[in-house]
Amino acid sequence: EVQLLESGGGLVQPGGSLRLSCAASGFAFSDDAMSWVRQAPGKGLEWVSSISASGGITYYADSVKGRFTISRDNSRTTLYLQMNSLRAEDTAVYYCTKGWVDSNYLYWGQGILVTVSS
Amino acid sequence: QSALTQPASVSGSPGQSITISCTGSSSDVGGYNYVSWYQQHPGKAPKLMIYDVSKRPSGVSNRFSGSKSGNTASLTISGLQAEDEADYYCSSYTSRSTPVFGTGTKVTVL
Numbered sequence: 001e002v003q004l005l006e007s008g009g010g011l012v013q014p015g016g017s018l019r020l021s022c023a024a025s026g027f028a029f030s031d032d033a034m035s036w037v038r039q040a041p042g043k044g045l046e047w048v049s050s051i052s053a054s055g056g057i058t059y060y061a062d063s064v065k066g067r068f069t070i071s072r073d074n075s076r077t078t079l080y081l082q083m084n085s086l087r088a089e090d091t092a093v094y095y096c097t098k099g100w101v102d103s104n105y106l107y108w109g110q111g112i113l114v115t116v117s118s
Numbered sequence: 119q120s121a122l123t124q125p126a127s128v129s130g131s132p133g134q135s136i137t138i139s140c141t142g143s144s145s146d147v148g149g150y151n152y153v154s155w156y157q158q159h160p161g162k163a164p165k166l167m168i169y170d171v172s173k174r175p176s177g178v179s180n181r182f183s184g185s186k187s188g189n190t191a192s193l194t195i196s197g198l199q200a201e202d203e204a205d206y207y208c209s210s211y212t213s214r215s216t217p218v219f220g221t222g223t224k225v226t227v228l
Contacts, residue, residue, distance in 0.1 A: 037164075037219075044121065044222040045156070045164065045207050059216050062119070095163060102152040103209035103217035106175055108163040 002026040002107045004096045009112035016086050016116070022079040022096030022109055030054075030074035033100035036081050038092035039111075048094070049081065050101045059101055064090075086116045122147065122208055122220035129226040130198045138223045140191040140208030146218055148189035152211035155184055155193045159204045167206075168193060195225070203227045 008020040022034070035050040049070040050059045058070050069082040079096055096109040123141040130136040140147065140155075147153055153171045156164035166175050168184035171191065181196045191210070195202055208220035 045158075045209075045219040047209075047217045047219060050216075061216065101215055101217050102211045103154045103219075104152070104166070104169045105154070105156075105164070106166045106169075108165075111163055 002098065004098065004107060004109035006094065006096050006109045006112035009094065009114045011115045011117065012086055013118050014087060014116055017082070017084045018086065018114060020081040020083065020094055020096075020112060020114070022081075024077045024079065024096075024098070027098070027107075029072075029077035032098055034070075034072060034079045035097045035099055035101075035105065036070065036079075037095045037097055037105070037108075038090075039095070040089070040092040043092075046092075047103070050099075051079070052100070083114070086114075088116050090114065091116045119146075119212055119214060119216065119218045122210060122218060124206075124208060124220040124223045126221075127224045127226065129228055130195075131228045132198055132200065134198050135194060135196040136198060136225065138193045138195075138206055138208075138225070140193070140210075140220045142189050142191075142210055142218075144189060145213040146189075146210040147186065147191050147208075149213060150211045151186070152217075153184065153186055153191040154209045155182075155191075156207045156209070157202075157204045158207065164207065198227055200227050 093111040097105040155168040
């Protein structure tokens with residue numbers, strides 16, 4: 001059974017940093033691309049970033065480019081999202097998903113809330 | 119990349135069929151056969167219902183079907199049931215090598 005478990009969310013002040021983790025199990029993690037998708041409170045889904053299976057190719061939404069960094073540790077079957085220079089508009093539930101930029105996301109984590117507020 | 123355009127809400131009575139549209143451009147929906155549809159119940163993670171325009175993942179009811187014409191994709195739910203009441207989002211691959219989601223549609227079962 002595929003499982004994706006996010007952690008690392010919480011309350012952070014504007015301008016601060018946070019690192020999200022997504023522990024994956026139940027599939028060959030090193031064979032699959034992974035992505036992050038977020039959803040602001042009461043709003044729609046927004047793709048954030050994707051990383052190839054090897055980690056060599058990454059893509060970012062314009063809204064986070066230069067501030068967020070996606071990475072992975074295939075030996076630990078864990079996906080990461082380093083978020084710097086956080087803004088109020090980054091407040092959202094962040095979902096870890098298995099899939100590439102073709103938006104074919106069959107498996108999702110339960111989501112983790114990030115709140116950026118003073 | 120602007121979000122794909124969906125109607126804010128669609129409603130129907132049990133047993134009826136409804137269709138949700140998802141309008142983009144030749145740079146996304148119209149240019150690639152990588153359109154997906156997601157169902158999301160309140161407080162839950164999205165669930166993939168359709169991928170590659172019209173394919174259904176294993177376990178998804180055949181009451182859900184997808185299609186595309188030009189720059190507009192559609193999700194049809196036939197035999198509407200109470201459990202279908204949820205938010206629905208389309209998504210598409212784009213010419214920027216990134217995906218974009220739709221604005222979302224709230225489906226209400228009357």
